[in-house]
Amino acid sequence: MSPLKLYQKLVSQGEISKDSLQEQVVLAFENIRHNLHKESSYWFFKPKRSFNGLYIYGSVGRGKTFLMDLFIQTIDEKRVRRQHFHSFMKWLHQQLRQIKNQQNPLDTVIKDLSEEIDVLCLDEFLVHDITDAMLLAGILFAMQKYNISIITTSNVNPKDLYLGGLQREKFLPAISWMQQNMTIIQLDGEHDYRTADTTSSQQKWLSPINKHNETLFESRFSQLVGADDIHISAIEINKRKIEVIKRSDKYIMLEFEVLCMQPRNASDYIQLAEKYQTIFIVINHAIDKEDRNTARRFITLIDVLYDTNTPLYALSTVSFDEIYQGNELSFEMQRTVSRLTEQSQ
Numbered sequence: 001m002s003p004l005k006l007y008q009k010l011v012s013q014g015e016i017s018k019d020s021l022q023e024q025v026v027l028a029f030e031n032i033r034h035n036l037h038k039e040s041s042y043w044f045f046k047p048k049r050s051f052n053g054l055y056i057y058g059s060v061g062r063g064k065t066f067l068m069d070l071f072i073q074t075i076d077e078k079r080v081r082r083q084h085f086h087s088f089m090k091w092l093h094q095q096l097r098q099i100k101n102q103q104n105p106l107d108t109v110i111k112d113l114s115e116e117i118d119v120l121c122l123d124e125f126l127v128h129d130i131t132d133a134m135l136l137a138g139i140l141f142a143m144q145k146y147n148i149s150i151i152t153t154s155n156v157n158p159k160d161l162y163l164g165g166l167q168r169e170k171f172l173p174a175i176s177w178m179q180q181n182m183t184i185i186q187l188d189g190e191h192d193y194r195t196a197d198t199t200s201s202q203q204k205w206l207s208p209i210n211k212h213n214e215t216l217f218e219s220r221f222s223q224l225v226g227a228d229d230i231h232i233s234a235i236e237i238n239k240r241k242i243e244v245i246k247r248s249d250k251y252i253m254l255e256f257e258v259l260c261m262q263p264r265n266a267s268d269y270i271q272l273a274e275k276y277q278t279i280f281i282v283i284n285h286a287i288d289k290e291d292r293n294t295a296r297r298f299i300t301l302i303d304v305l306y307d308t309n310t311p312l313y314a315l316s317t318v319s320f321d322e323i324y325q326g327n328e329l330s331f332e333m334q335r336t337v338s339r340l341t342e343q344s345q
Contacts, residue, residue, distance in 0.1 A: 010070075029074075079117055084124055085127075118148065118149060134171070
């Protein structure tokens with residue numbers, strides 16, 4: 001079934017509401033799928049794969065990830081990889097470290113990837129790390145060279161990626177490439193599908209910190225842990241120690257200060273989500289308005305937990321829509337609040 005037919009089916013069944021802006025995105029997916037399924041005029045020739053690029057950006061909760069996943073349902077799952085941007089970059093760095101004595105290891109990694117997939121879908125395309133920024137142009141050029149179609153979702157226009165980042169001038173070729181080689185669609189509007197029902201949006205985020213909420217927080221941890229052994233010793237993530245409040249083999253409770261106010265990156269959070277089924281965090285105060293580093297770490301943490309479907313329970317002095325009141329990252333924080341709303345239901 002094509003993306004358009006599947007979308008129309010979901011609308012007719014009442015599972016989703018018809019949205020004209022979403023339909024534009026679906027039509028772009030329709031075109032990509034058509035190009036992927038072109039047949040050769042002769043049975044003994046395999047049709048040549050061509051490159052397609054689609055960059056979808058817009059407000060939080062508008063269905064970008066949902067539509068990308070809908071598209072994936074309509075093509076051969078063996079020929080597509082769908083990853084969060086942070087996870088893909090972690091994988092890429094791992095591959096590059098394994099290649100020795102080659103002039104262009106990045107080209108080798110992408111060429112090998114082209115033997116496995118036709119399409120790469122990257123969710124939450126948002127560049128913060130200077131190392132990733134410096135690699136991105138080469139990644140995109142190689143994707144086109146080896147005809148791996150790329151689909152991305154983001155909350156920002158390509159021209160605003162890595163805005164204010166170190167050595168941003170070296171990132172500009174990547175932006176120029178996206179503008180020239182990808183179909184760019186803005187999926188915007190006021191409706192946030194994630195917050196359509198917020199009646200239970202505080203069930204996993206308990207605030208303020210008082211005796212009642214402390215009891216609920218501890219009770220939920222105890223219910224999940226059951227009879228398993230509890231430890232208070234530190235854990236090791238990416239060869240660095242992280243202090244914990246307590247933990248079992250599957251569940252962990254940490255201080256927010258340890259998790260987001262110390263040097264951490266997406267790779268740390270990914271490994272944490274891989275190791276533990278549920279994360280519990282105690283937040284003793286809001287993020288300072290000028291503390292952009294802590295705010296970025298918190299945004300990254302929520303992105304990773306959302307992408308890996310890792311439940312988060314928080315005991316906090318403030319509600320999640322008040323945890324950061326600064327202006328610099330207010331746009332990115334809108335997505336974080338929307339995701340926390342969805343996860344907390």
